[in-house]
Amino acid sequence: MQKTLKELKLRLSEIKDLEAAAAVLGWDLATYMPPGGAPARGRQIALLSRLGHERLTDPEIGRLLEKLEPESDKLPYDDDDAALIRVARRDFEKAVKVPPEFVAEFNAHSAAAYQVWTTARPANDFQAVEANLEKTLEYSRRLAEFFPGYDHIADPLIDFADQGTTVETLRPLFSELRTALVPLVQSISEQAPVDDSCLKAHFPESEQRAFGKRIIERFGYDFERGREDKTHHPFMTSFSIGDVRITTRVKENDLTEALFSTLHEAGHGMYEQGINPEYEGLPIADGASSGVHESQSRLWENFVGRSRGFWTFFYPQLQEVFSEQLSEISLDTFYRAINKVERSLIRTDADEVTYNLHVMLRFDFELDLLEGRLAVKDLPAAWNARYKEDLGVEPPDDKDGVLQDVHWYAGVIGGSFQGYTLGNVLCGQFFEAALQAHPEIPDEIAKGTYETLHGWMKENIYHHGRKFTPAELVERATGIAINVEPYLRYLQTKFSDLYTL
Ligand code: ZN
Numbered sequence: 159m160q161k162t163l164k165e166l167k168l169r170l171s172e173i174k175d176l177e178a179a180a181a182v183l184g185w186d187l188a189t190y191m192p193p194g195g196a197p198a199r200g201r202q203i204a205l206l207s208r209l210g211h212e213r214l215t216d217p218e219i220g221r222l223l224e225k226l227e228p229e230s231d232k233l234p235y236d237d238d239d240a241a242l243i244r245v246a247r248r249d250f251e252k253a254v255k256v257p258p259e260f261v262a263e264f265n266a267h268s269a270a271a272y273q274v275w276t277t278a279r280p281a282n283d284f285q286a287v288e289a290n291l292e293k294t295l296e297y298s299r300r301l302a303e304f305f306p307g308y309d310h311i312a313d314p315l316i317d318f319a320d321q322g323t324t325v326e327t328l329r330p331l332f333s334e335l336r337t338a339l340v341p342l343v344q345s346i347s348e349q350a351p352v353d354d355s356c357l358k359a360h361f362p363e364s365e366q367r368a369f370g371k372r373i374i375e376r377f378g379y380d381f382e383r384g385r386e387d388k389t390h391h392p393f394m395t396s397f398s399i400g401d402v403r404i405t406t407r408v409k410e411n412d413l414t415e416a417l418f419s420t421l422h423e424a425g426h427g428m429y430e431q432g433i434n435p436e437y438e439g440l441p442i443a444d445g446a447s448s449g450v451h452e453s454q455s456r457l458w459e460n461f462v463g464r465s466r467g468f469w470t471f472f473y474p475q476l477q478e479v480f481s482e483q484l485s486e487i488s489l490d491t492f493y494r495a496i497n498k499v500e501r502s503l504i505r506t507d508a509d510e511v512t513y514n515l516h517v518m519l520r521f522d523f524e525l526d527l528l529e530g531r532l533a534v535k536d537l538p539a540a541w542n543a544r545y546k547e548d549l550g551v552e553p554p555d556d557k558d559g560v561l562q563d564v565h566w567y568a569g570v571i572g573g574s575f576q577g578y579t580l581g582n583v584l585c586g587q588f589f590e591a592a593l594q595a596h597p598e599i600p601d602e603i604a605k606g607t608y609e610t611l612h613g614w615m616k617e618n619i620y621h622h623g624r625k626f627t628p629a630e631l632v633e634r635a636t637g638i639a640i641n642v643e644p645y646l647r648y649l650q651t652k653f654s655d656l657y658t659l
Contacts, residue, residue, distance in 0.1 A: 159229045163239060166222045170246060171439035173213045178397045180206035185395050185403060189387045200269065211261060214253045223247050238436065241625040245442050252318070255304045264297045268568050275567035282557040284538050287567060292534045295527055298571040302528070311528045315572030319448040320580060322629050325525065327640075328576055331583070332518045335642050340548065342649070343512055346499045346657050347550065354495035357413045359483040366408055369479055370420035373472065377458055378612040379404075379424040380431050391564075392419040394426035394455075399438050402430040413480075414496060418459050425458035426451055428612065432620025446619075447628040452581025453588055454615065460510055461589050461648070462611070466493055467604035497656055501549045503558045511653060514582060515548045520563070520575040528572050584632060586645025588619065591636040 180203050187199050213219075226243050233240040271290040278286040298315060305314035310325035317323065371386060389405035396402045404423035409415040429445055437443035445451040462468050469476075473492060477484045484492070499509045505516035523540065526532035532540055541560040546552045553559030561567075565574040592614040593599050599611050618635040632640055653659065 159226060162222055162225050166219070166226065166246065167242075167440060169213065169216070169219060169222070170242075170441055173210050174439050174441060174443070176206050176210035176213065180210070181395050182397055185397075185405075188389045188391075188393070189405060204265065207265075208258075208262070211253060211258065214249065215258070219246070219250050220254070223250060236625070238434075238442075238625065242440055242442050245624050248321075249441055256301065257304075260300065260304075264301070267293055267297060272564070272568035275561070275564065279557055279561045282555045282561070284556045284561060287561070288534055291537075291566060291571075294566060294569075295534060295571050299528060301570065302572065310525070312525055312572040315528075315570055316576060317573070318570075319573050319577050320628060321447055322627050323447075323449070323576065323580070328521070331640065331642055332521065332579065335514055335579070335583070335646070336518055336548075338642075338646050339511065339515055339649075342653070342659075343499070343501065343515065343549070345659055346511065346653065347501055349657055351500070352494050352498040353491075354498045356484065356487045356492060357495050358411055359413075359480075361410055361413050361480055361483060363408045363410055363416075365479050366410075366413070366416045367406070367420075369476065370406065370417050372475075373417075373463075374420060374424035374427075374458075376606060377421075377424060377428065377462075377608050379428050383431055384427055386420065386423075392423050394423045394430070396427075396430040396444075399431065399433050399435055399443060402427045418463060421463040422455040422459040425455035428458070428615075429454045429620050432616040433623040434621050434625075437623050437625075442624045444624050446622070446624055446626065446631050447580075448577030449580030449584055450619065450628050450631060452577050453584035454581075454619070456581050456585045457589060457615070461585060462603060462608070464496055464510070465603060465652075467600055469493055469496075470604045471606040494656060497652075499653065499657070501551045503545070503551055503553050504562055506562075510582075511649060512549060514579045517575050517579040519544045519548055521579075524572050524574065580640070583640060583642050583645045586643075586648050587632065587636045587638070587641060588615065589648065590644040591618075 183199060183203050183206070187195070187203075191199060223243065223246060227247070230237075230240045230243040267290070271287070271294060274290055275287055278284070299311065302308065302311045302314045305317075308314050308324075313324045316325070316328070367386075371381075374386075375381060383400045384402045384404065386404050386406060389407060392405045392407055394402065394404045404420070404427045406416050406420045406423065426445075429451060433443050469489060469492065473489045476492075477487075497509065499511045501512060502508055505513070505520075508516050519541075522544075523532065523537065526540075527534065527537070538556050538560045542553050545559070592611055595614060596610045599614075602608065602610055619631065622631060626634065629639065632638075650659075
């Protein structure tokens with residue numbers, strides 16, 4: 159078994175290296191590359207992706223797995239090699255079921271559709287993207303058809319991002335959440351709006367960035383194995399466990415933009431930095447799912463970074479850095495400002511209470527489109543009506559309506575959004591479990607120390623990479639299956655204190 163396993167690991171690590179090389183090119187494209195580099199860079203990334211896909215679908219991988227599986231079946235379930243073989247089997251099966259011609263065609267379509275969207279959005283021109291979106295919908299359906307045996311056509315697409323999650327499991331979860339959130343938003347919006355003008359003064363870029371770095375260093379983001387650069391749309395990317403980078407964007411007239419995007423991406427980054435170093439170069443050295451990954455970004459951004467305790471420690475320091483802007487502003491005013499709940503149009507700017515309403519309506523539209531219950535041409539009107547119904551606001555145009563998110567214009571329709579809300583729900587569960595194990599965590603947060611919280615996350619989540627399925631990981635870490643109650647408890651407690659509910 160050892161010789162065959164070594165051969166498999168070598169092949170898998172070469173695939174991972176090709177992916178990492180493509181990721182370096184992608185990071186450079188999004189940070190420092192001059193515009194003139196775009197055409198060649200697109201070609202170079204496509205080549206590396208194709209080489210990686212060819213190697214992953216090499217029948218020899220299948221033969222090696224077949225040889226190894228009878229042996230690995232005898233190993234304990236949580237043995238690392240057994241887990242590697244399970245993960246490799248899953249990746250192999252997913253890759254071989256989709257013909258390479260389809261992959262190439264869909265990728266080319268997505269790249270072209272993305273280009274159109276980049277100009278269509280500022281021009282508020284939905285018609286410009288309509289035909290592409292119809293094609294994307296067709297490609298998305300065809301992609302799902304390569305995985306027959308599903309209950310709902312969206313299931314295979316959801317499974318790419320959130321393994322094991324289906325429409326049937328998501329529907330009751332989301333409905334429970336929506337039932338609780340709509341009246342909560344309603345009762346908050348009946349109250350006097352919070353004044354957040356203290357966040358809109360002039361805050362010089364270099365001070366903002368230095369302050370964000372100071373915080374995430376204390377969280378435990380390791381700058382020896384990472385760095386932060388500027389970009390248009392912040393993201394995290396990993397080239398190895400020893401090189402996990404994050405990006406941010408800065409608005410000098412809005413203190414929250416760089417700060418919270420830095421905390422968010424650092425959460426993703428600490429996850430990847432915390433993976434068991436023995437998994438280096440192997441496909442299990444990755445996050446468990448998009449939902450589990452997002453649980454970590456939201457944990458450090460919101461559960462920690464927008465908590466009163468956190469700012470009890472950091473606000474005096476922030477006031478020192480921006481004394482002119484904040485010396486007259488009390489901690490309470492600042493805390494209320496960064497937690498202002500507001501019915502708004504843009505998902506990425508939404509507060510913790512309204513955020514999931516933005517996500518869940520997108521999820522419903524993906525299902526409607528895939529099922530053929532909604533035509534692409536009717537999407538903008540349906541979008542605006544649903545915003546009115548759920549959030550009480552109606553987009554004045556498509557730019558800040560149906561055109562706002564890149565996802566459908568550069569990828570698949572189906573499986574693109576549920577991970578954001580799963581992330582919040584899981585964050586509630588993980589945070590509650592960590593607090594049960596270590597009741598001292600809130601006091602530590604108020605003292606600016608995060609070792610216990612970070613340590614719990616590392617031990618129970620980060621360390622395992624993709625070793626367990628998301629459902630297994632959640633059950634092992636929290637003792638229960640996915641459940642919205644801890645998250646709802648968190649929101650109720652926090653926002654009852656902020657608003658009179
Ligand atoms: Zn994220």
